[in-house]
Amino acid sequence: MGLxxxxxxxxxxxxxxxEIMFFSALIGTYIVLRLSSVDVDGDRAxxxxxxxxxxxxxxxxxxxxxxxxxxxxxxxxxEIGRGQFKEGLRDLLLVFAxxxxxxxxxxxxxxxKWVRDILPGRISETRLQAVEKAVRQIGTVAALDAKTLGGDxxxxxxxxxxxxxxxxxxxxxxxxxxxxxRVVTLTKNTTYGQLIDSNVMMARIYRDRTRDAAGNLVxxxxxxxxxxxxxxxxxxxxCYFTITGFHAIHVIVGMIIxxxxxxxxxxxxxxxADAQYVENAGLYWHFVDLVWIFLFPLIYIVQF
Amino acid sequence: MADHESHDKIYLRVFGALCVFTLLSAIADxxxxxxxxxxxxxxxxxxxxxxxxxxxxxMHLKWERGWKYVLLAPTTILAIGLPIxxxxxxxxxxxxxxxxxxMIEAERDNSSSATGDQGH
Numbered sequence: 486m487g488l489x490x491x492x493x494x495x496x497x498x499x500x501x502x503x504e505i506m507f508f509s510a511l512i513g514t515y516i517v518l519r520l521s522s523v524d525v526d527g528d529r530a531x532x533x534x535x536x537x538x539x540x541x542x543x544x545x546x547x548x549x550x551x552x553x554x555x556x557x558x559x560x561x562x563x564e565i566g567r568g569q570f571k572e573g574l575r576d577l578l579l580v581f582a583x584x585x586x587x588x589x590x591x592x593x594x595x596x597x598k599w600v601r602d603i604l605p606g607r608i609s610e611t612r613l614q615a616v617e618k619a620v621r622q623i624g625t626v627a628a629l630d631a632k633t634l635g636g637d638x639x640x641x642x643x644x645x646x647x648x649x650x651x652x653x654x655x656x657x658x659x660x661x662x663x664x665x666x667r668v669v670t671l672t673k674n675t676t677y678g679q680l681i682d683s684n685v686m687m688a689r690i691y692r693d694r695t696r697d698a699a700g701n702l703v704x705x706x707x708x709x710x711x712x713x714x715x716x717x718x719x720x721x722x723x724c725y726f727t728i729t730g731f732h733a734i735h736v737i738v739g740m741i742i743x744x745x746x747x748x749x750x751x752x753x754x755x756x757x758a759d760a761q762y763v764e765n766a767g768l769y770w771h772f773v774d775l776v777w778i779f780l781f782p783l784i785y786i787v788q789f
Numbered sequence: 790m791a792d793h794e795s796h797d798k799i800y801l802r803v804f805g806a807l808c809v810f811t812l813l814s815a816i817a818d819x820x821x822x823x824x825x826x827x828x829x830x831x832x833x834x835x836x837x838x839x840x841x842x843x844x845x846x847x848m849h850l851k852w853e854r855g856w857k858y859v860l861l862a863p864t865t866i867l868a869i870g871l872p873i874x875x876x877x878x879x880x881x882x883x884x885x886x887x888x889x890x891x892m893i894e895a896e897r898d899n900s901s902s903a904t905g906d907q908g909h
Contacts (some may be wrong), residue, residue: 488856495856502864506871513872545815552811552839559847564794673844679879771847778839780813784819788825 493778497765500709501772506611511731512783514712515724520789522717529585529789537725538597544785547590551774554583565584577743577763580770582739591733598722601693605726608718612661615713619664619687620650623671626680635676645678661713665691685719687713725784732780735773742766803846810839 488495524530532539563575598604609615627647631640650667653659664687670690671681682688690712713723749755754784814832825877855884 490856495883498860502860505861505864506867509868510871513868514875517875539824541815541818545811545818548811548814549808552804552807555843555847556800556807559800560797563800714897768848769842774847775840775843778843779836782814782829782836786832787822787829788821789829 491761492759493765494768497768501768504772507694511728515728515783518720518724524716524721531789532718532721533788534785536712537603537718537786538601540594540597541785543590543594544781547587548777548781550587550590551584551777554580554587555767555771555774558581558763558770562760562763562767565755565763566757568749568757570755573763574747574755577747578749579707579748580789581740581743584736584743586755587736588733591729595726598725601689603715603718603722605719605723607769609714610716610718611714615687616654616659616661616664618666619685620647620654620659622685622687623647623650623668623681626677626684629680634680639674639676640682643671643674646671663715728780729784732773732776735776739766739770739773742769799846805841807839807842810835810842 497556519531520529522529522531522625557576557580561573564570564576565573591695602608609618623643625648626634627643629640631637634640635642640721645665650659650664653663668681668685668687669691671685674681682692714758743766746755746759746766814835816834817828835840850857
């Protein structure tokens with residue numbers, strides 16, 4: 486009676502069945518939201534990789550890392566099953582190292598988004614929102630104490646500048662181009678220029694824009710100033726961080742799962758019976774790899 | 790022992806195939822600007838091929854018995870069903886812009902009916 490397989494393996498497969506539905510719900514929702522994000526002309530308007538700082542090469546390297554780790558897991562399983570514990574332990578340690586490397590690269594990618602404020606709920610999606618955000622952030626700097634800003638006179642000048650910008654904003658007279666000029670001018674101030682540069686996101690994005698041979702700014706998109714506001718940017722950020730975040734959590738859980746046989750191996754206690762544990766852990770790990778295999782093209786490459 | 794060796798060889802070959810597939814995806818990315826539609830189809834087809842390799846060989850489904858169908862068929866159906874279920878309300882309607890004319894007409898209708906109410 487029953488299936489001719491270990492109960493633990495059956496349990497892992499049942500668990501993976503729920504995991505398939507969990508991730509396909511996330512990925513399916515992402516595809517539907519992305520396909521339905523259109524501009525006023527009805528064309529697809531999902532933000533491009535350049536605008537959202539998606540680094541394809543980082544995603545490709547991470548794919549290699551996970552594929553390599555999947556191969557190492559099946560190797561470790563075979564080796565432990567036939568009593569080659571030293572080799573099995575070595576491969577498990579390499580799997581753990583791959584997981585650390587994967588999270589390191591993901592952390593690098595997350596950092597790139599963090600410093601540019603490409604985070605859910607923080608992205609300006611219209612020109613007006615971009616102007617409002619810049620004025621608000623100048624206000625944050627202007628609220629700092631006089632000593633930090635370089636003296637009473639400097640603070641007074643910045644507060645006055647901010648008040649003037651707010652007035653223009655309320656009167657709907659402040660354009661994006663004019664705001665850019667004001668922000669760039671403020672960054673050149675000898676006392677508080679550095680604070681404006683590091684606290685006002687518009688200054689950061691201005692610096693990010695590439696220049697041609699003559700030193701003139703080249704806009705990131707067809708439209709000038711396009712990088713200051715990202716239509717559907719918040720939806721993108723929510724999808725990106727939810728999906729890749731849940732995947733990263735699964736990688737961390739995988740590291741915890743592999744920690745136990747590694748510890749046992751380091752203490753010289755691995756035995757052939759542990760091959761079953763490694764096989765089950767491997768099934769979970771392959772699933773984590775499988776999810777990434779679909780996330781890589783869907784997030785980093787496909788433009789639909 | 791020979792069986793073990795053949796398994797090891799299979800795993801190595803699958804690993805090699807997965808690396809080649811990933812490289813092909815990265816190369817396809819270079820042509821994204823020229824023909825995004827074709828590149829999209831190609832990289833997704835490559836992803837399916839990679840997933841099949843991982844599931845069949847690394848997850849041993851090629852050598853497992855019939856239970857795999859019982860377990861995976863319902864989950865696959867539900868997984869495909871969810872995006873389809875989302876399409877009518879979210880995909881087709883939620884983010885689509887309501888044509889401006891329709892909005893103006895609706896506003897006009899509302900204001901005229903409000904005026905009509907006042908008249909009574």
